[in-house]
Amino acid sequence: MMKWTLFTPELYYVAVASVFFLCSLEKKADPRRLYRWAVILAGVGLAVTVACARMEGFLFFDSYKVDLFSQVFKIFLALGMFFVTMVCSELYGIEPRKHAEFYFLLSICTLAMMMLVSAVELLTIYIALELSSYSLYLLVPMRHRADEYVETGIKYFMVGATASALMIFGMSYLFGITHTTYVADIIRKLPEVLNQPAAVVGLLLALGGFFFKQALFPFHIWAPDVYQGAANQVTTYIATASKMAAAAMVIRFVGMSTGQSEVFIQVLVALSILSMTFGNLVAIVQKDIKRLLAYSSIAHAGYMLIGILCMTQRGYSSAVYYALAYLVMNFACFMVIIKVAPDGHNLQIKELAGLHKRSPLLAMTLMLALFGLAGIPPTLGFTGKFLVFAAALEKGYLMLVIIGMINATISLYYYLIVIKAAYLLEPVREYGPVRVDPWTRVMSAALVIAMVYVGIFPDRFVALAEAAVSVLP
Amino acid sequence: MTAMEFAQFPILSAILFSTLLALLVILFIPDDRPKLVKQVSLGFAAVGLALSLYVYFAYDPHKGGLQFVERVLWVKSLGIYYFLAADGINVPMILLTAVVLFTGVLTMWELDKRVKEYFALTYLLVAGVYGVFMSMDLFFIFVWYDVSLFPMYPLIAIWGSTRKEYGAMKLTLYLLAGSALILPGILYLWAVAGGTTFDLFELQRLGFDVQVQRIAFVMLYLGFGILAGVWPFHTWSPVGHVAAPTAVSMIHAGVLMKLGAYGILRVGMTLCPEGLVYWADLMALLATIGIVYGAFVGLAQTDLKYVIGYSSVSHMGIVGLGLSTLTVDGINGAVFQMFSHGIMTALFFSAVGYIYDKTHTKMIPELGGLSKTMPKASAFFILAAFCGIGVPCMSSFWAELLVFISAVKTYPLRGILAVSGLVVSALFMLRVVQKTFYGEKNPKWEHIPDVPLFLASPRIILVGILIFYGLFPRLILDIIQSAVVPFVNSL
Numbered sequence: 001m002m003k004w005t006l007f008t009p010e011l012y013y014v015a016v017a018s019v020f021f022l023c024s025l026e027k028k029a030d031p032r033r034l035y036r037w038a039v040i041l042a043g044v045g046l047a048v049t050v051a052c053a054r055m056e057g058f059l060f061f062d063s064y065k066v067d068l069f070s071q072v073f074k075i076f077l078a079l080g081m082f083f084v085t086m087v088c089s090e091l092y093g094i095e096p097r098k099h100a101e102f103y104f105l106l107s108i109c110t111l112a113m114m115m116l117v118s119a120v121e122l123l124t125i126y127i128a129l130e131l132s133s134y135s136l137y138l139l140v141p142m143r144h145r146a147d148e149y150v151e152t153g154i155k156y157f158m159v160g161a162t163a164s165a166l167m168i169f170g171m172s173y174l175f176g177i178t179h180t181t182y183v184a185d186i187i188r189k190l191p192e193v194l195n196q197p198a199a200v201v202g203l204l205l206a207l208g209g210f211f212f213k214q215a216l217f218p219f220h221i222w223a224p225d226v227y228q229g230a231a232n233q234v235t236t237y238i239a240t241a242s243k244m245a246a247a248a249m250v251i252r253f254v255g256m257s258t259g260q261s262e263v264f265i266q267v268l269v270a271l272s273i274l275s276m277t278f279g280n281l282v283a284i285v286q287k288d289i290k291r292l293l294a295y296s297s298i299a300h301a302g303y304m305l306i307g308i309l310c311m312t313q314r315g316y317s318s319a320v321y322y323a324l325a326y327l328v329m330n331f332a333c334f335m336v337i338i339k340v341a342p343d344g345h346n347l348q349i350k351e352l353a354g355l356h357k358r359s360p361l362l363a364m365t366l367m368l369a370l371f372g373l374a375g376i377p378p379t380l381g382f383t384g385k386f387l388v389f390a391a392a393l394e395k396g397y398l399m400l401v402i403i404g405m406i407n408a409t410i411s412l413y414y415y416l417i418v419i420k421a422a423y424l425l426e427p428v429r430e431y432g433p434v435r436v437d438p439w440t441r442v443m444s445a446a447l448v449i450a451m452v453y454v455g456i457f458p459d460r461f462v463a464l465a466e467a468a469v470s471v472l473p
Numbered sequence: 474m475t476a477m478e479f480a481q482f483p484i485l486s487a488i489l490f491s492t493l494l495a496l497l498v499i500l501f502i503p504d505d506r507p508k509l510v511k512q513v514s515l516g517f518a519a520v521g522l523a524l525s526l527y528v529y530f531a532y533d534p535h536k537g538g539l540q541f542v543e544r545v546l547w548v549k550s551l552g553i554y555y556f557l558a559a560d561g562i563n564v565p566m567i568l569l570t571a572v573v574l575f576t577g578v579l580t581m582w583e584l585d586k587r588v589k590e591y592f593a594l595t596y597l598l599v600a601g602v603y604g605v606f607m608s609m610d611l612f613f614i615f616v617w618y619d620v621s622l623f624p625m626y627p628l629i630a631i632w633g634s635t636r637k638e639y640g641a642m643k644l645t646l647y648l649l650a651g652s653a654l655i656l657p658g659i660l661y662l663w664a665v666a667g668g669t670t671f672d673l674f675e676l677q678r679l680g681f682d683v684q685v686q687r688i689a690f691v692m693l694y695l696g697f698g699i700l701a702g703v704w705p706f707h708t709w710s711p712v713g714h715v716a717a718p719t720a721v722s723m724i725h726a727g728v729l730m731k732l733g734a735y736g737i738l739r740v741g742m743t744l745c746p747e748g749l750v751y752w753a754d755l756m757a758l759l760a761t762i763g764i765v766y767g768a769f770v771g772l773a774q775t776d777l778k779y780v781i782g783y784s785s786v787s788h789m790g791i792v793g794l795g796l797s798t799l800t801v802d803g804i805n806g807a808v809f810q811m812f813s814h815g816i817m818t819a820l821f822f823s824a825v826g827y828i829y830d831k832t833h834t835k836m837i838p839e840l841g842g843l844s845k846t847m848p849k850a851s852a853f854f855i856l857a858a859f860c861g862i863g864v865p866c867m868s869s870f871w872a873e874l875l876v877f878i879s880a881v882k883t884y885p886l887r888g889i890l891a892v893s894g895l896v897v898s899a900l901f902m903l904r905v906v907q908k909t910f911y912g913e914k915n916p917k918w919e920h921i922p923d924v925p926l927f928l929a930s931p932r933i934i935l936v937g938i939l940i941f942y943g944l945f946p947r948l949i950l951d952i953i954q955s956a957v958v959p960f961v962n963s964l
Contacts, residue, residue, distance in 0.1 A: 314668075376623050377616040386612070389656060390551065393664040398657060398688075405653035412649050416626060416642065424630055424638070459548045466550060 006057045006066045009049045009074055013111035016041045017104055024100035031096045035088055038103045042082040045110075049078040062182065063121030072320065072468040073117040073248040076327055080241025081110040083331045084233055086443060093143050093231030093344030102142060106237065109135035113245035122171045122181040122206075125249070129167075129209055132245065133160050136238065143231040144344065152229025159222040163212035170205025173198050187256050187473050194261045204267060207253050213246035215294070216301040217275035227294035232344055235290055236334040239297055240327050247304055247323040251316050254308050255472055268309040269400055275302030276407040283414045289337060289347050292414060293330070296373060299411060300326055306404055307388040310395045316469035318387035321462060325372065325384035325454070332369035332447045336362045340434055349418055353425040359434040363422045365444045368451050370415040375408045380454040387462065483543050485557040485607045488524045488567065491517055492600040499593045507588035511578070514592040518575040521599075525571035529952075532564045537955035539609070539674075547612075552663075552670035556610040561956030565812045565949055566606045566735060572938065573727040573819045574599050576931030577720035580823045583830065583928070584632075584718075591632055591718075598624040598724060605732050611659045612671040614740060615652070621729060622648045625713070625721070632718040634829075635776075640716025647699055647709035654696030655736070658689050662744055676744055683747045690748025693741035694756065701733025702789040704763035711782030719826025722778065726785050727819035731811045734792045738804070742796065746964050749799065756797035757880070761887040763790030765894035772901040777828070777835040780905050781821045784861055787898050788814045788869075794891055795876035798883040801954070801961045806875025808953045813868035813942060817860045820935040824854035827928065831921045837905060842914030847923040851910040853932040858906050860939050862899040868942035871950070 004011075019041065023029050053071045058064065084106065094102050112132035119125040137160065141153030175181055177199050178189040193199050208219060215223040227235050257264050279298030286292035304326070307319035339362055340355065341347040356363040372381030385408065389401045436444075454461055495517035502510050532540055539558040547553040559567065577595070584591060601621025608614045622645065629641035663671055666679045681689070699706040710730065714722050742749050749756075767787030774780045788810070795807025827850050828843065829835045844851040860867040863874075873895070881888035924932075942949055 371623065377619045382616070382619070386656070386660075387551075390660050390663065390668070393657065393660040394668050396664070398661055401657040401660065402653070405656055406650070409646060409649045409653045413642070413646060416645065419626075420630065420638070423627060459550075462548060462550055 003057065003059060006052075006055050006059055008052050009045070009078070010111055010114050012045055012048045013107050013114065016045060017107040017111060020100050020104035020107060024104055026100070029097075029100050031091065031099050034099050034103060035085075035091070038085040038088060039082075042078070042085040046075070046078040046082045049074050060124070063124045064115075064118050065120045066118055067471040069248070069468045069471050070118040072464065073244055074114045076244040076324060077110055077113050077117070077241050080237065080244060080327055080331070081106065083240060083335075084237045086439075087236065087335050087338045088233050089437070089439075090338070090342045090344070091231075091233060092342065093233065095144055098142060102139065105135045105139050109139070109237070110241065113241065116245050117248040120183040120252075122175065122183070126164075126168060126171065129249075130164065132242070133164065136160075136242065139234045139237070140226055140230045142234070143229065149229035152225050156222050156226045159219070160212060163209050163219055166205045167207075167209030170202045170208065173202025174206060177202065183252065183256065184473055187258060190256055191258055191260045194257060194264070200261055200264050200267075203253065203257055203264060207250060210246045210249040210253065211271075211301075213242055214250065214301040214304070215298050216271060216305065217278050217298060218271075220275070220279070220298045220301075223298060224291045224294040227290045227297075228288055228346055232290070232334065232338045232341065236331065236338070239293065239334060240331050243297070243301075244323055244327060247319060250305070251308055251319060251469070251472070254311060255316070258311070265309055265311075268305060269397070272302045272305040272309065273400065273403055275299065275305065276404060280407050280410045280414075283411070286414070287348055287350075289349050289352070289418065292349070292418070293333060296411065296414075297330070299407065300373070302407075303385060303388055303404060306392050306397075306400060310391045310397075312391060312395065313466065313469055314394060315388075315391040316472065317462065317465040318384070318391045320465040320468055321387050321458070322384035324461065324465075325380040328447065328450055328454075329369045329372040329379070329381050332365050332451065333373070335440070335443065335447070336366040336369070339436065339440060342435065349421050350425070350428070351431060352418065352421040353427040353431075355422040355434070358431070359436050361441060361444045362434060362436065365448055366422055367419050368448055370419055372451055372455070374412040374415045376412070378455045379451050380458070381451075383455050383458045483557075484524060484528060485541050485559060486543055488521055488528070488571075489557070489600065489603045489607060491520050491524070492596050492603060496593050496596040496600065499589060499596065502589060504589060507585065510589050510592050511582060511584075514578045514596070515575075517596070518571070518578045522571040522575045525568045528559055529564055529568045532559055532561075532952060534561065534951045534955040537561065537959065547610075551612070551668070552672070553612045554610045554670075554672050555613065556672060557607040558609050559607070561952045561954065562735070562738065562808055563606045564952050565808065566731060567603065569731070569812050569815045570599060570602050570606065570728050572934070573724055573815060576819060576823060576934055577723045579928075579931040580723065580826055581718070581720040587631060591628070594624040594628050595720070595724070598628070598729075602724075602728050602732060606735065609673045610671045611663065611673060611676070611740065614673075614736070615656060615659055618655070618732065618736070619652055621732065622652070625717075625725065625729075628721045629713065629717045632721070633716040634718070635715050635778075636712070637716040640712045644709045644713035647706070651696045651699035651706075651733075654692045658692035658696060659740070661685075661692070662689050673740070673743060681745065681747075683751075686745035686748035687751050688748075690741050690745035690752055693745070694737055694752060697733045697736030697741065698759075698793075699733065700730060701737065701793065702730055702763070702786050703733075703759050703793055704766055704786065704790065705759075707763065707767075707786045710786060711779050714782040714785070714822070715776060715778040719822055719829070722822040722826075723819040726781070726822060727815040730785065730789055731815055734789065734796070734807070734811055738796060738808070743960070750964075753797045753799060756793055757884050757887050760790045760793030760797060761884075761891045761894070763787065763793065764891045765897070768894045768897035768901060772897065772904070775837050777825045777837060777840075777905070777909065778822070780837075780901070781818065781825065784898060784902070785814070785818055787894065788818075788861065790894075791873055791876050791891070794880050794887075798876075798879045799961065799964060800879040800883065801957055802875045803879035803883070804957045804961065805950060805953050806872050806879065808957065809946070809950060810869065810872035810876060812949065813860070813872050813939065816935050816938050817857055817869060820853060820857040820932055820939065821861070823932050823935065824850065824857060827924055828854075832918055837908050840909045840915060840918070841912050842910070843918065844910040845914050846918050846921055849929060850924040853929070853936060855906050855910060856936050856939070858902040862902050863895060866940065866943040868939050868946065870943060871946040
């Protein structure tokens, strides 16, 4: 019975999902009331997850491992969920009568991803991944006037299903070679057989499912359309929380190879370079800010992979730190987008014109977040890149780091275009005033402080990331 | 308070954080009090200047080495230290920064557009500059370096003129491309040394293989070299100078470009002396081309700020040439040149700024005969031009003399070429002076009042410094030498 306490965060989110499921049965649920409940429940969820951070143990015939690594990522996920519900006060992208379902699917998705980061058995992993994917397949086309964005939902589903198929195919290879579905056993047996092409292919295909979630090249094609087509809040969730789970799983799966296979590393290096370069180059020409962030997320998946492919403790911990940094910075961007486009339309970059007058606080939040994404100190984005590149150089990947830095320079160009719009351009027509409620003020200020504080005093967070990855096999 | 206790006071941190405090204070001043913003800025600039002067006078050149050391462990797992110290090379640089900031604030006294943001960003920029000059830890050198770069974009794009957005973007991307080489260079050295420390001097003690030094040095040289305006990576610099508002040009050409040269010296040459020996030939070549090229291109310019921009390329070439000689005199001269060129360009831009504010043009053909309508304002530019040419009794004279003597000894052909470049630069400076300030008087400018004493005060300070060190060069060379001699001996 004691064992079930290990499962507390997940159980909590099951309960939250049930609450919203019941609400969705009600005919006329008041959106304001639902929003308040969602924020409170997500906030409590974050507290519950943090409280369970130090738990350790196995569940379900050892296919479910609770350790610091999984708990840290669960905190990231709960934080992401909390962030997203916070910006749902003006959920005009989704019809009011569907709000309860929206929160229900959001909780289910968070639950699924929490299970994903704890799962250490291939089938459990697959089931958790599919559960989270299916919630997202439903969330994406939920947008108001969905017929305009019908392509989005289908595209997301098709690409997602293909990635899942590749993944389960890869997993079957891994099972075929090692005769086990337990990650710990695979790690033990894989080094002997890693010289076989089938093992490398299996591992890479299995990674495909998570690369899809991370929007890593070549599994990125859904990202721009889905970012643009989904409601702003759903995009925020995909861009923040969903990336965390993917990062955790990529770390776990790449760790399976234990750095034994040269080919495997080279493929990852190539994917990372392609992802960074492609994402950054295409982002330059974007006019829609969500599309721009979609391409930037492709690039960031590449940066994160640099840390992971080092396959050292330092590399993994840098990726964990980077994931946290990315969560905060990306959320800050999306929060500004949602507040500047309260009716839920797709924000164009030029609509940010004169933001520094309309709302200085939001403009500053956006600027710091974008500088963070570009890797300019003293933000946590810089520290993240610094750690990732430091880890890569310890392994001697000098060229990779230089390419990464050149990419960071390219990315600065399009981030600067957005900052220029917010700070320099005069609006061509009168845009409505940006309504910033006190709650948003507090959030903005907290994000600004967090971005700078964690950037300047990274010591404790680096130590946490290192402790988290130290439990990896 | 005894003298001993005062020596323990973290004076370098005080200088550094006074700028950040200024930034915060300015941010909390209401928008409708621009006058107060300026007064607060000037107050903090004065405090910074006073503290820098204290450092300058309290630094003991006979003892040499690192003084005013502050060292705290920052990030344990990577070996990052918050490590500030002063030695003979950065003491003049800290003073330079304080002087340029102070005079820059005075120069912008008449600014009326988004005043609060302007001074806030200026202080952020200067904080970065101080940080680079004072830090002895590679991580912090890089962090402050980047902090000093990105305020340039809004500063130029909002308050600039002449293709300002283009200039701002070009400058930012070039400089960030430079840091794209510096960061891998720094991390490479850190990783090769075992990944345990970013402390500059510990890394120096650990030492590196010749091969490692060669790779790292070229990355650091090119990366910092972009900011130092090394030919052929200089093209951002004239464009940026022209687009920037007056005081930003002053800080930028006066101080920021020095960061590049300082970075080469502090990081590149300290950690990779073997790499320096290997690449010194290339450095000397690029520097010589820069000197000659800057002078010739300057000859063809019709915009006053472009003239100064290209003369900066030429003068920074002299710094590069001095560093590449690897002799005590050469490096002494290079550091001295960094200082005096900083003061001189600040004077140049400050003088042009006044002319531009009043006439709204900086095109040489449209001006003319200004010395008759505004003799005082013209005098400052002419004095700066003399200093640029290297007239004796001006501080540049000594700096250039030292560099050229050692350059001709080390690289006879390139040294002579560089000296001839100086002759061309004399030609173009005198041509500019003649066309702008003498000759036909343009009746359009007759009504313009001459510069009042308060607005002239920054230029008076700058001229004073140029002449003072022109007459008493030993006062600064002693300090510089206290760091350079042990450095060259250790090569």
